[in-house]
Amino acid sequence: MNLWQFMMQNRLEVVELTLEHLWLVGISTLISVVIGVPLGILITRWPALNKPILGGANVIQTIPSLALFGFLLPAPWFGERADRMAIFALTLYALLPLIQNTYAGIKGVDPAVVEAGRGMGMTDRQLLFQVQLPLALGVIIAGIRVATVISVGLATIAAAIGAGGLGEYIFRGLAMVSNAVILAGAIPAAILALLADFGFGLLETSLTPKS
Amino acid sequence: MPHEFAIEFRNVSYRLDGSRELLHGLRFGVQRGETLVLLGKSGSGKTTSLKLINNLASPSQGDVLVDGRSTREWDVIRLRRMIGYVIQEVGLFPHFTVERNIALVPKIENWPSQRIAQRVRELLSLVGLEPKLAMRYPRELSGGQKQRVGVARALAADPPILLMDEPFGALDPITRAEMQKEFASLQKRLNKTVVFVTHDLREALLLATRIALMEDGRLMAIQTPQEFLKSEEPFTRAYVAAFGSDLRS
Numbered sequence: 067m068n069l070w071q072f073m074m075q076n077r078l079e080v081v082e083l084t085l086e087h088l089w090l091v092g093i094s095t096l097i098s099v100v101i102g103v104p105l106g107i108l109i110t111r112w113p114a115l116n117k118p119i120l121g122g123a124n125v126i127q128t129i130p131s132l133a134l135f136g137f138l139l140p141a142p143w144f145g146e147r148a149d150r151m152a153i154f155a156l157t158l159y160a161l162l163p164l165i166q167n168t169y170a171g172i173k174g175v176d177p178a179v180v181e182a183g184r185g186m187g188m189t190d191r192q193l194l195f196q197v198q199l200p201l202a203l204g205v206i207i208a209g210i211r212v213a214t215v216i217s218v219g220l221a222t223i224a225a226a227i228g229a230g231g232l233g234e235y236i237f238r239g240l241a242m243v244s245n246a247v248i249l250a251g252a253i254p255a256a257i258l259a260l261l262a263d264f265g266f267g268l269l270e271t272s273l274t275p276k277s
Numbered sequence: 278m279p280h281e282f283a284i285e286f287r288n289v290s291y292r293l294d295g296s297r298e299l300l301h302g303l304r305f306g307v308q309r310g311e312t313l314v315l316l317g318k319s320g321s322g323k324t325t326s327l328k329l330i331n332n333l334a335s336p337s338q339g340d341v342l343v344d345g346r347s348t349r350e351w352d353v354i355r356l357r358r359m360i361g362y363v364i365q366e367v368g369l370f371p372h373f374t375v376e377r378n379i380a381l382v383p384k385i386e387n388w389p390s391q392r393i394a395q396r397v398r399e400l401l402s403l404v405g406l407e408p409k410l411a412m413r414y415p416r417e418l419s420g421g422q423k424q425r426v427g428v429a430r431a432l433a434a435d436p437p438i439l440l441m442d443e444p445f446g447a448l449d450p451i452t453r454a455e456m457q458k459e460f461a462s463l464q465k466r467l468n469k470t471v472v473f474v475t476h477d478l479r480e481a482l483l484l485a486t487r488i489a490l491m492e493d494g495r496l497m498a499i500q501t502p503q504e505f506l507k508s509e510e511p512f513t514r515a516y517v518a519a520f521g522s523d524l525r526s
Contacts, residue, residue: 182368185331185440186382186431187357200372275372276416 069246069253076250084254087231090149090224091217091258094156099210102161106168106206107194120169123162131155131220135227152224152231159220160213167209171202204274211266218259222251232258282306282342283438283470284330289339291325291494299325300494302339309437312464312471313499314481316516317491323474326491327440330472331360343438358382361431361439361469365446367423369415375401375426376411382434400429405459421452428460432467441473445480457483478520482506490516 073080109116129137138144138151145151175198183193199206225233235251284307291300300322307313315323328334329341332348340347343356369378376397377384383393401408404425415423424444431439445453445460461484464471475481481488482502490497490505490513497512498505505513 176366176368176371178364178366178368179370180368181333182362182364182427183370183381185333185357185360185362185364187354187360188381188385189354192385197370276414 067244067246069249072246073250080250080254083230083232083234083251084258087218087221087233087255087258090152090156090221090229090231091214091262094153094221095160095210095214095217097153098157098160098164098213101157102164102209103168103206105161106165107172107199109165109169110172110198111190116169120162120165123165126158127162131159131223132226134158135224139227148224148227148229151227152221152229156217156220156224160217163209163212163216164206167205167212168202171205171209172198174205175201201275204270207266207270207273211263211270214262214266215259218255218262222255281308283309283344284472285342285345286326286329287340287342289326289329289336289341291322291329291334292337298337298494300329300336303496305489305496305499307470307472308486309470310468311486312473312484314473314475314485314488315491316475316478316481316488318476320493321491322494323476323491324442325494327442327472327474330438330440331357331362358386358434359436359438361433361436363424363427363431363439363441363444365443367415367427369423369426369430371415373414374411375406375413375415375418378415378426379429379433381430386434396433397429400432403432403463404429419452420448421456424448424456437470439469439471441471443475444473446475446477453480460484478516 105119109119134155135151138154141151143150144154179197179201180193183197188196221231222233222236225231225237232251232255236248236255239245239247239249239251286303286305289300289303290298292298303326305313315326317323325334329336329348330343332351332353335348340349342348343351343360348356370381373381379397379400380393383396388396397411398408401411406422406425406429410418410422415426418426424447427444431441445456448456457480464484473481473484482505485502487499487501488505489499492512498508498510500508500513506517508514508517
């Protein structure tokens, strides 16, 4: 059976797994934005936290994903459901690019602009929300873009613990020694990654202030 | 009772976090309505002195008094909002239109929008910009236009004090001369207390009520432009000599 026949025969399942994949990636990216952007802002305000927070996020990146899933299995609440574990792990991996880009984006705002704002009596909050964040937005979106693309790839491994997604086909294909089945998972995943990259790329360009 | 000086330095020293001292025992006052020019070479402490006034830096010793009150006691936000601030790099907000840039302080002070709009129109004409520029973004302006917007922004909430840090330093010589002349005539009308930092003696002579010459973090002398040119002090003479002999004409 070739790839095309397999995908046509299982088109409902292909759609279902793709949606599952999108859900894992979408939710985890969303959570990591909610956590990572404030952390990135925090370390621009308290430089002492810079090393521990960025260091911690870096260490997480070094844990192999399969091992991380393994660590999570005995954990309370997370270990009960595969999708919780997968989302938790994907969130952790997405944190580094988000914290890093938020930090770099804010630090990269022209110091003269910040000094002018401060000198005219803007409060720290006004400076952050009216000046620094809007000007850092392009760089932050670039962080979300990287995190999402990495996440689409990583999420295929989540199938190993039964969290679903397009990884199902990849693992099934490996077990069946069938290239067609592997590709039925790999190709849609690659397309998702490319679409995410392209979409966030457009957003990034349109939200980066011209200078 | 209004305090005698708008700004007063009382034996002010400044060092940056335990490193060497950058300013040593500065004492001087800035009178209301005068333009005091801080003149000196790069690294002489002019900019640092300026930043002590709006508390972007605070003295390690001594006090800087604004309206008779030490900057340590001022609420820093209130202090800064009554002091206009213009810097060489201008520092316009690139994501705001000219209008929003100028309206910055009135907006955060919650002026009604009609009054803001009217104030922006007034200021554009005050600094010699056409009203149609209001909707442009900073990237669409020339260097001279940007600095005009910078001046308008600093004047927006009508602050009694204006701090200017080499505001015309990055402009081409022709635009610079034009801006200097316009600012001199503007200052005659506005009567602000201005502290103006420059290393350019010609600029100092043109704009200053008094010139404060600084060297290595010390105040060497405060003199009117006429006194400055006639001075027999060696460091003043050296500065005049460096700018050539045509200054007296």
